[in-house]
């Protein structure tokens with residue numbers, strides 16, 4: 470691929486000029502004959518696609534030409550759920566840990582971060598996403614005991630500096646894990662009880678006040694990077710906190726996401742605590758609506774899916790971490806059938822060890838195939854790809870702006886190298902994108918008309934410096950967090966035993982059925 474004429478590589482499109490992508494093979498599943506991915510030219514003005522046509526499409530004089538010959542062009546994948554902070558903990562989380570035991574390590578994984586570490590984690594996470602074909606993400610960023618404008622803004626700036634599109638949420642709670650799970654504190658031996666009692670979250674009023682400052686002082690162009698809200702897990706938030714988040718979301722028209730019924734432990738204890746499902750509880754509190762999205766949504770039943778669908782809400786199907794943490798398989802088929810918008814998410818690098826949207830999307834298709842025998846109802850590659858593009862666009866609040874390569878949409882384009890082994894031979898582009906692509910075929914990435922990755926080289930980030938900075942930060946943080954890690958190790962087995970007992974309890978709200986997956 471070569472860049473021609475007068476444009477400066479890496480800055481095309483940012484000033485409102487024209488760019489034209491020549492001879493790429495365009496995959497637009499909504500266009501006729503899309504599966505053949507025929508050669509097309511794409512005319513871009515500024516950050517927006519103006520026209521898609523046959524090779525030789527007329528372009529205004531002076532337009533920057535980019536030769537996309539031998540490249541398959543797809544819309545950038547949209548990540549429905551991740552956490553920038555996890556990027557520094559890739560491979561650090563124990564091999565066989567369920568969600569709640571993983572959460573015990575939060576202090577060891579995220580503690581003692583300086584502001585520059587927060588920015589660095591954002592940078593690393595975003596670079597990995599871009600390199601693996603993702604151009605936009607929903608990020609829940611953690612700080613303890615409460616979010617800070619500096620921290621959340623640092624992550625937003627990291628996305629902006631990489632050139633990615635994102636929505637960034639402060640991830641918040643007003644209860645610790647030990648306060649959130651009824652019965653857990655009592656199950657701990659006295660010495661451990663005394664140690665975890667010292668861990669305190671901020672009162673929710675302080676977090677809400679921080680959110681106001683985060684939103685009002687937002688440092689980024691909202692066309693690219695927007696603020697959203699994330700009360701992390703319903704059981705970890707008081708009802709007063711959840712409703713305050715609801716009100717703030719309405720006041721500023723902000724997206725709102727939570728980890729919903731991710732584990733059976735949450736579902737069982739939520740039912741016991743609220744006398745109804747977690748989804749019903751959120752519905753009764755008035756949280757569900759078009760701005761609301763649920764991460765995971767594994768342990769939900771048909772009525773819950775209808776509640777979400779009727780509200781116009783979305784779900785992020787986080788296949789990689791759901792398997793890694795043994796959380797379960799979300800009933801994606803039933804969600805689609807009942808009209809619920811479903812996106813694909815990678816979840817954090819500390820719980821899936823990768824930001825690979827291709828792998829997460831492949832699993833979105835394939836997991837459905839072990840959930841029911843009726844193979845006509847398995848999630849198809851078209852559906853999985855639509856989840857990873859359109860579904861994500863809607864979840865992020867960018868519906869109609871990203872997720873397609875068509876006139877009026879933003880020029881968020883991933884160039885896949887048709888010379889890569891993944892496409893040799895090229896028989897069915899869409900089938901091979903979903904089933905063969907590893908991220909290894911990503912050659913270049915354009916976001917908002919601007920090349921961010923060109924022929925395997927990041928144009929916006931000095932990756933050698935990034936590596937040196939990350940390695941230095943992680944060495945320092947691992948030392949600083951040694952005591953937190955020792956506490957986590959001391960807690961793991963006792964929390965694990967408590968959670969296994971909860972997970973063995975029946976949860977009658979779910980009628981798992983091999984014919985419908987729910």
Ligand SMILES: [Zn+2]
Nearest residue numbers: 728764816817
């Ligand atoms: Zn998550």
